[in-house]
Amino acid sequence: MTASIATGETILVVGGGISGMTAALEAAECGKQVILVEKSPTLGGRTALLYRYFPKLCHPACGLEINLRRLKGNRNVRVITMAEVTKIAGERGNYAVSIRISPRHVNENCTACGACAEAVSAEIPNPANYGLDRIKAAYLPHAMAYPQRYVLDPSIVGTAEGEKAKAACKYGAIDLEAKEETLTLPVGAVIWATGWQPYDAAKIQPYGYGRYPDVITSLEFERLADPHGPTGGRILRPSDGKPAGNIAFIQCAGSRDENHLRHCSRICCMASLKQTQYVREACGAEAKSTIYYIDIRAIDRFEDFYRKVQQDTSVRFVKSKVARVASGAGGNLVLHGVDTEGYHRYANEHDLVVLAVGMEPSVQGADIPAEIIADSSGFLESSASGGIFAAGCASGALDVNRSVQHATAAALRAIQVVNRNAGTEVR
């Protein structure tokens, strides 16, 4: 790829989750040239790792598939995966961006046949399942991955395992000599859609994440419930592999807390309400979910979903900020706290504890130009005069629907900037 692919009328989108894909497609379908840069080996971001979407409980694959079809049919978007923006210089309408591309060691000849994965025996923690299981060190990130191309983990490059992968590929797709590259491109506007990351649950010391294997995060629970996940969709305890049916959901794990994240992550209540329905689906009449909450934040159309879950006899609500999690009999966990509706102390036993962890912006460490500012939680706010715009969860904790709306608005603002370069400003 050379610098000639870009001009001052090009829009750069950083982050290939649902927000970045949306912004890129909206701009490209308006005829703009777009470069979409994603740091992982595939587009889709965190939504591709959800089992179902609230409130309709549909599969994220549908939304992803529609966007991938739009993307494949549009020649205005160039996707660069395994790439990060290292520097942005210049000003609105006239930026020079430096992009560092890591080697994938698998070129475009790959047909995703999987022969390389069969040939190697080395394994790595599966990034798509948050390390809950292991996969071969030559892998397809997930079934819907785009590009549909395998990746070689750097740990096997330069080893006999890497050579085995190369020998097994009859299409000449394995390139063990590939090196890191750096590109510098001119662009007129930038959309920053780098999304969110979960708050580090191990920092919430009283809840025992990392100390008790059966305390997991809400993201890990999405994978446990998913048929493509580490347990084939069976909700099993990580400690002993026994089926879990009496599950505690602890809300505001790291959110609305002066010691952790001050902001409300807005999504977690809906995510836990949704996940009680996974328990219902997996365990039927035996299902027992208990939501420990400060208050449930289910806004607008989500209120109906909240009411529906309230009617579900398998779901119990306890208004309480859990004080601590301790180990109990038979490998179970005991939640201690005070129910603030009756001021009763409780010590409730559960076989699995799910922490509804807060969302923080995944912009830490990135070299963000001074013209885009961050709020007190680190979420980005686009300035009125610049040419760099935040989109989706980089700007705040948002659900998918709101991320898409926000990304569409960011695309419009970026188009306005590059149109000035093209001399097509409407006065």
Ligand SMILES: Cc1cc2nc3c(=O)[nH]c(=O)nc-3n(C[C@H](O)[C@H](O)[C@H](O)COP(=O)(O)OP(=O)(O)OC[C@H]3O[C@@H](n4cnc5c(N)ncnc54)[C@H](O)[C@@H]3O)c2cc1C
């Ligand atoms: C437990 C849980 C359940 C949820 N369930 C639902 C649900 O059912 N329905 C719903 O509507 N919402 C749900 N959400 C919210 C949903 O996950 C977000 O709305 C969605 O992920 C936002 O997409 P995004 O593209 O803004 O961010 P992300 O999904 O985080 O995508 C960001 C992308 O940017 C890439 N990136 C990051 N940094 C860089 C960089 N420096 N350079 C290049 N690329 C970079 C990342 O690799 C990623 O691909 C849930 C959230 C949680 C925590």
